[in-house]
Amino acid sequence: MKFLPFLISSAVTLLLVILLNSPWGKIPPIGKFLSPQHGFWQNAEPVDKDFGQDLQLPGLKDPAEVYLDDRLVPHIFTSNDADAFYLQGYLHAKFRLWQMEFQTYAAAGRISELIGPKALNYDREKRRLGMGYAAEKAVVEMEKDSVSKSEADAYTAGVNAYITGLKESELPVEYKLLNYKPELWSNLKTALFLKFMSLDLAGAEDDFEYTNLRSLLGYTVFNKMFPVQQDSLDPIVSHDTLPPKPGILVKAPVGSDSAYLYNRDAVHVKSSKPDPDNGSNNWAVSGKKTKSGAPILCNDPHLGLHLPSLWYEMQLSCPSFNAYGASFPGAPGIIIGFNDSCAFGFTNAMRDVRDYYEIKFKDDSRKEYWYNGEWRTTDFRYEHILMKDTLEYTDTVAYTIFGPVMYDKSFSGGRQTNNNYYAVRWKAHDAGNELMIFNALDHAKNYADYLSAIKWLHTPGQNAIFACKNGDIAICDQGEFPAKWKRQGDFVMPGTDSTYAWQGMIPQEENPKMVNPQRGFVSSANQYPVYPSEYPYYLGGNYPNYRGMMINRYLNQMNDIGIPDMMRLQTDNYNLFAEMARPVLLKNIDPSVLDETEKRYYDLLQEWDLRYEADSKAPSVFKIVWDSLTAVVWNDDLEKDNLPGFYPNESTLLEGILRDSSYEFLDDIRTPEKETLKEDVLLAFKRGAAKCRQLDSEGILLWGKMKGTVVEHLANLDPFSRLNIMNSGGKYAINAVKKDHGPSWRMIVQLSANTEAYGIYPGGQSGNPGSAYYDNFIDNWATGKYYPLWLMSKEEETDKRVKAIIRVTSL
Amino acid sequence: MLKYILSILVTALVAFVCGLYLPWWGIAIAAFAVSATIPQKPAYSFLSGFLGVFLLWEVLAWWIDNKNGGILSQKIASIFGLGGSSLLLIVITSLIGALVAGCAALSGSYLRRILFHRAPPEGN
Secondary structure, three states: OOHHHHHHHHHHHHHHHHHHOOOEOOEOOHHHHHOOOOOHHHHOOOOOOOOOEEEEEOOOOOOEEEEEEOOOOEEEEOOOHHHHHHHHHHHHHHHHHHHHHHHHHHHHOOOHHHHOHHHHHHHHHHHHOOHHHHHHHHHHHHHHOHHHHHHHHHHHHHHHHHHHOOOHHHOOHHHHHHOOOOOOOOHHHHHHHHHHHHHHHHOOOOHHHHHHHHHHHOHHHHHHHOOOOOOOOOOOOOHHHOOOOOOOOOOOOOOHHHHHHOOOOOOOOOOOOOOOOOEEEEEEEOHHHEOOOOOEEEEEEEEEOEEOOOOEEEEEEEOOEEEEEEEOOOOOOOOEEEEOOEEEEEEEOOOOOEEEEEEOEOOOOOOEEEEOOEEEEOEEEEEEEOOOOOOOEEEEEEEOOOOEEEEOOOOOOOOOOOOOEEEEEEHHHOOOOOHHHHHHHHHOOOHHHHHHHHOOOOOOOEEEEEEEOOOOEEEEEEOOOEOEOOOOOOOOEEOOOHHHOOOOEOOHHHOOEEEOOOOOEEEEOOOOOOOHHHOOOEOOOOOOOHHHHHHHHHHHHOOOEOHHHHHHHHOOOEOHHHHHHHHHHHHOOOHHHOOHHHHHHHHHHHHOOOEOOOOOOHHHHHHHHHHHHHHHHHOOOOOOOOOOOOOOOHHHHHHHHHHOOOOHHHOOOOOOOOOOHHHHHHHHHHHHHHHHHHHHHOOOOOHHHHHOEEEEEOOOOHHHOEEEEOOOOOOOOOOOOOOOEEEOOEEEEEOOOOOEEEEEOOOOOOOOOOOOOOOOOHHHHHOOOOEEEOOOOHHHHHOOOEEEEEEEEEO | OHHHHHHHHHHHHHHHHHHHHOOOOHHHHHHHHHHHHOOOOHHHHHHHHHHHHHHHHHHHHHHHHHHHOOHHHHHHHHHOOOOOOHHHHHHHHHHHHHHHHHHHHHHHHHHHHHHHOOOOOOOO
16 A cells, blocks of 8 residues: 555656657657756857867877867868868868758658658659769769768768767757757768759759640740840850850751640649749959959859858868868868969859650559650669658659659649659769869869869859969859750650750860950859850750849949959849839839829839838839739730749840830730730739838838848748848849848958958858857848958967867877 | 755755766656655655756756857747747746656655655654
8 A cells, every 4th residue: 555655656757757758749858858958958058158179089180270260160270181071071060960961851852751741742852853863873973083082081970970979968959859860971961962952053944834834825925925035135255255166066856846846735743943043143353453453253152041051161271272161061172262372153054954854654564664666664763751750651763764753643743634754854863073173172273273173063053253363263154064956955855765865965165164354354143154146055044134234234344443342242232124124114104193102102113223222112112013014914824824923034024025115915815905015014003002002001111121031940940040131132133132042152352462351141150049159140241241251370379369279189 | 944955955966967977857866866865754855856956957047048148048938939938938947847856756755655664754
């Protein structure tokens, strides 16, 4: 009897512990999570934390030092290359482990392991695109070369030195919230990360949307709504720099007019896509145009904005190189930055390197497919998707000569009927060793080194920009790109033979490039790299033209340039599209027919200085009215399209009107009357004004509020995100800040005898939401401020900017 | 009374040490061991275990939060629907630990009863 109270209370205690040690739906094990000695409290880092320590690490070759400065930027000094990459891996893990691993889970299609079956479709899409397949091929390539193998191995060892030394209480807080633990790093994970970037930058295509619209509208009309070229274009390279004659001759297949362009077969697939505005600006001006006489290089890649940031700032210094800049947590090397001799950066090349082929299988088993007059055997890749709290799912993906079959009976892509099979041919499947480009650029001393470095870049294609202390400036639209005939790959292609296959790759030396041009600068902003009529290959893809025109307009006028001028240029909010489009609106509205509030918005529009300023309502009014005009003009033509919201490029409408005020699409084909430009504009304005009034009454018509920039946490946890940032800028401005997308790393480097460099990214060096360094750059980023970038030398060890020293010895 | 206070303090101390070497549920072992060692009525044992860990977790969480400037606790309190209140999160943290330790202490005290076959002396 006296045992009973003991047994009951012990059982209650035990049960309580078990309950509080177990997750409950989305709630983490609450006892473990709340324990001040184990749980999230351990991630609440003292704001004045001393990061200095003495470390013994296994696998390090020689003693090394890491100096952390006042912004928590590490300056790594080692006696050899491998140790530099080892410590880079260690520090990436120390400050960004959760993010690094999460991104590779996303790349590999493994999110279901963390959050269960609701991520299954996301995971299947990644796997059916062949992300894992591509990464495995990349690892083979990476490990074939002794330089990249040693770099990747050292990086992996460094990451793992951190992971294996990690106590449970030190796990990043996201692991505690989602209740899982990190795996060991591997070279495959590095490759997966690089494929993650390839997907973001070279994964764009509109093949299904285009095919659908071609079928709906007919090719003739389609071609007018989606022309391959815009009127306004200031390409990356000028006339005289193009190759004399093409290395390969591409020919459109015989009969492609009827079988392809004028084919009326429709397809219906919904695919998820990278942001179409993944773009960027870069430019380099020669010493002729600068105050100091030294070249200045600027770069700001526009990407999705997240916390923790995609970028991590650092300096790697060892006898063979000394580089500073932005690195990717997840990969070794400095990606966009500078060294003792030169500076380098990138914008996206925007080429279409992802096409679809319709496959004819013999039967539902998919074991054989028809190709060049015979049945060929399919390869199968079995994708085992583990799902949290439930059974494993195995996806059997068929691989053809083109690539994996993404859409079939089992993975519909949102189709109602699943009778067709579509294989994807993606350039990122081809073997390449992209790690080498960063290694070579980090070591580069001159233009020749730059040229041999960028040869390594196959996918994602980039406009690689370069400036050197000896005065050279250069840009190259670099990558390995398929040589296409006009419109090849814009629509889904027949896959029963090789007729429609890519006929070859554009020889690298024929990639558009420009070195030390007369005008004294090189630049790119994702525009078409050449005048299409002057280049023998069709490029596919979508190319925004206004930022590039604006940059060139400014740079042509500018002389005696100093760093502050470059800061102003990089954060310039002038809207060139609006400069051309506003007259169309104002000219075609008779203000006397407007009511009082409409008149007020008309006046706002008229008085606007064409800048996207956060505290102005005019940019919002312009955007709302133009969007409204877009809907008025196109909705009738696209009414039958089952992929709503897919409109022609904005410049197509603008240029159509500018060319011809009776542009054929202005008519609403649903009415017997023939609508005119004036009628369309007035209707659009009145509808837009009504929306403006509504937003005004809610107090969110100010541009900064309507745009409402957010830097969201990678797991979409709002309290870990920065919401409602009031900042200027917009899609068509050089300062291309959108809602959740924009300049992700602004960098300015003056290559004077003593390099002078500035930079900032919207985030912070620590990935820990409990750190004062988590998001401390964001406010300065939002207001267009910069930090000086300190290329430290070992002798400056006692400089007051050094806040902590990590001394590392080999274990 | 002295024994009661002593027992609270010893529980806090032992629980802290356990926290350094054991998983979070080390607090249960600490409270259990302390109350099995220091003879008290079950109700008092429960209270001293409860208050010992309440005190420990309250002080630790408050100390950490203070040095952190509340950066993380506000975010976690928002995620858990506590309106971003650090204070509420600190109190809930302490209560969870206290409840576990209280139950464990109660069990310890009952174990002591079994082992020593007698009730604790009158008074405490």
